[in-house]
Every structure is written in structure tokens, then in C-alpha cells.
Amino acid sequence: MSIRATITTQFEQVAVEQERTLASLADDLKLIDCGLDSLSFAIIVARLEDALGVDPFSSDQAVDFPVTFGDFVRLYERFAK
């Protein structure tokens, strides 16, 4: 599965588990508007660490939380290399 597909699956799965309505995941979608809360993001980051073996937010380089869904995907693509 591609990194993008893995991320999309996690967003969808966590939205179901947390009983939240997920917006359609376009690259320019602002994460603030995607329907998930901060707790959901924490779960997604933990699951992606398992699935992709990386966690961009616990690396030594300070990383700001991405603004859009596209930024989020690119961040993981960059770290997964």
C-alpha cells in the first residue's frame, strides 16, 4: 500500500472509531476542518508509526503540525524515505 493510501485508511478508520464525520480528503483540505479532534490525530500518529515505522513528530528536527492533508501526506513521504 502506498503511504498516501495507508494514511487515508487510518484517517477513515479512526473517524469511524471516534464516531466523527470525516470530510473528503483532498490535498488542500485544512486538517482543522477535516472533522477529527486532537485525540484522533494522536491515535493516527501512533498507528502510522506502526504501519510506516516513522514518527515525524518525535524526531530531533522540530516539526510543526501540518496545515493541510496534502502537507500531512508529504511529511510522511519525506520521513519514510
Add this chain to the structure above:
Amino acid sequence: MRSVIVTGGSRGLGLSIGTRLAAGGLRVIAIARRETPEFSTAAAAVREAGRGALHFRAFDLGETRGIAALVSSLHKEFRPLYGLVNNAGIGTSGVLAIMPDEQIERLIGINVTAPLVLSKYVVRHMMSEHAGRVVNISSIVASTGYHGLSAYSATKAALIGFTRSLAREVGPLGITVNAVAPGFADTEMTAELGEGERDKIMRRSALRRLVGPEDVAGAVEFLLSDQAKNITGTTLTVDAGNTA
């Protein structure tokens, strides 16, 4: 098997906690800088008994930057991480007015920053499992005064505030967070207490005795058990009635 991390599990209260949890069938990973002979003996006894497990990982909790990698490797080896007992601590005492600044910073680093950062990374894994237990070892000096322990007391009180708010944050995901506040127990940390002082503490306690490491271990075991599933955000005081 459910895995539980016990920091400071090499001796004192932490060793007692780890031994008790392993005897109850849990897989315990003790963290400290050095493995002790007492720990090796206890681990051998657990192997002999054939129930639970007692592992050791050397790590200096003063190295905050290494904590993420530590948790990541523990998760890979011992998943699922069900419990975290933040027990490691230092008990530097001294009159504040003459306490070196570095000692104050070190106290806060080991007793506050380390458990917070460790919890951050362990709780993430608990979140994705929708289950977990965190127990923070505070102290009765978080709520009563004791001469020479102002900096130490501040770190122990910090853990109580942390316990309450984190309990709210992760409660919706089925994770509980509690604190245990022991009274004075005989360990290396309290070794410098004189006979007179120990007598005074005993006389001031409703039960006229000191707390043993096994009493603290029992309280932690309870908070990690299924019986405590509806207890979160609280502090369980184990002090033989010293603050009653």
C-alpha cells in the same frame, strides 16, 4: 501477555512493584541505569516460578531526548504496552536557600520531565489499543510539608496535577491514570533518615508503623487490575495513617 513498564524497577519500591506484578502474571520491563544483584535474584525467581516475566532495560531517564526511541523499541519487542508505572525518582533533600541550582533542575528533570515525556510516548500506543493504565508514584509530601524537602515536594505535587488532567484527556479512550502517594518506607532513598526521625514518623502514624515496599506494590497492583477499571484521576495514599 500484558506488558508493564516500571521505571526505577531495579531496587526499592520499584523492584517490589515489578516483582509483585510479575508474580501476578504480567510481563514487567524494569528500567534503571544499572541492574542490581537484588533485581537479578528476583528475575531468576520469576523465571523459576514460570509465571509472568521480569526483564531489565538500562536507560538513564535524564536523557529525555532518547525516550522516544526507547519506547519505540520497547513497543516493538513487548507490545501491547498495557501499563506504565512512573516510579523512578531521586530524593535529593536540603534546605532550599542553600541548594545548588543544578540539583533543583536535576530533581525536576528526573522526577517530572522524564515521567511526562515517557507517558507521552507510551500513552500513544495505549491510545491505539484503546486500553492502558498509568500509575504515577507521588508521595505524601505532595500534600503535607516536610522540612528540607521543598524542591522534592514540588516534583511530587506536579505528578498529582499531571495525573488528574491526563486522566481527563485519555479517559475517552479507555485509559486510566492514577497516582499512589506512599508515606516513608525503608529504601535507599530514606536510608539517611536517623533512628529518631523514623520513630517520630511512626509515632505520628495512626497505625504506629512505617509503610513497607510491599504495601505500595499492592496498591499499584490493584490500580492495574480489572477491579480498578472505574478508578481514574485519583491518588491512593499508602502511609499507615501518617496524614490521617
